[in-house]
Amino acid sequence: MPRKAGRGPEETRRALLDAAGQVVRTRGISASLDDIAKAAGVSKGGLLYHFPAKDALVRTLAQDILDRFRADVLAALDPADTAPGRLTRAYVRASLDTSQDEVAVREAIALIAQLIAIPEIAAIARADAERWDTDLRDDGLPDHVVTLVVAAADGASMAPVWGVGIDVKAAKQLERQLLDMTRDLSTRR
Numbered sequence: 560m561p562r563k564a565g566r567g568p569e570e571t572r573r574a575l576l577d578a579a580g581q582v583v584r585t586r587g588i589s590a591s592l593d594d595i596a597k598a599a600g601v602s603k604g605g606l607l608y609h610f611p612a613k614d615a616l617v618r619t620l621a622q623d624i625l626d627r628f629r630a631d632v633l634a635a636l637d638p639a640d641t642a643p644g645r646l647t648r649a650y651v652r653a654s655l656d657t658s659q660d661e662v663a664v665r666e667a668i669a670l671i672a673q674l675i676a677i678p679e680i681a682a683i684a685r686a687d688a689e690r691w692d693t694d695l696r697d698d699g700l701p702d703h704v705v706t707l708v709v710a711a712a713d714g715a716s717m718a719p720v721w722g723v724g725i726d727v728k729a730a731k732q733l734e735r736q737l738l739d740m741t742r743d744l745s746t747r748r
Contacts, residue, residue: 572609574599579620584670588617588677614679621680624671625687628653643699644741647708650695651741654712655734657727664719700741708737 566574578599582590592613596606610616635649635656674680695705715733718725725733 568609571599571601571605575601575606575609575616576620576623579616580624580670583617583620583673584666588673592616617674617677618679618683621674621683624667624674625684629687631656642742643744644704646698647695647700647705647741648738650691651708651712651734651737654716655730655737657730661719664716668717668719701744704740704744708740711737 575595579595582595582598586594592606593603595616596603599606606616610619631653632646632649635652636645637648640648675684691709695709696702698705700708711733715725715730
């Protein structure tokens with residue numbers, strides 16, 4: 560199958576990652592490169608041009624998911640906020656973003672569940688978690704506040720996997736409460 564006309568290398572690479580995510584989520588990690596190439600609208604040779612082996616594609620897919628979340632957090636930084644906890648507040652906002660479709664969130668979680676079963680991907684995820692831990696602990700808040708706020712945001716963001724995601728109003732209220740916990744800590748002990 561020839562490359563779709565007008566699509567550049569970066570667009571093709573993005574299409575391959577998106578297709579890989581969809582195919583792995585629905586068919587499991589044993590999905591073939593042929594299935595992924597077909598879903599992306601490229602030949603298997605075109606896929607192999609961008610990703611020389613399936614493990615390279617899967618590794619890049621996992622890293623892409625992690626990088627996109629980090630980009631979401633950085634995009635959620637408030638330029639006017641210079642107080643300690645700035646990154647933690649952005650993490651909360653990105654984690655509790657109610658603009659995302661609950662079905663899309665469930666699909667993303669299902670994909671992550673497929674990927675995390677691979678030991679190499681689990682190691683990549685652990686390294687990313689350690690980086691977050693360092694970044695958030697260096698954000699100027701007490702460790703117990705970071706632990707509580709991040710655990711609550713992570714837990715709420717994973718609720719849709721059980722089909723019981725919190726509604727928008729409750730998510731916004733939780734977000735406000737978590738953000739409040741990161742502010743004006745000098746008066747609380």
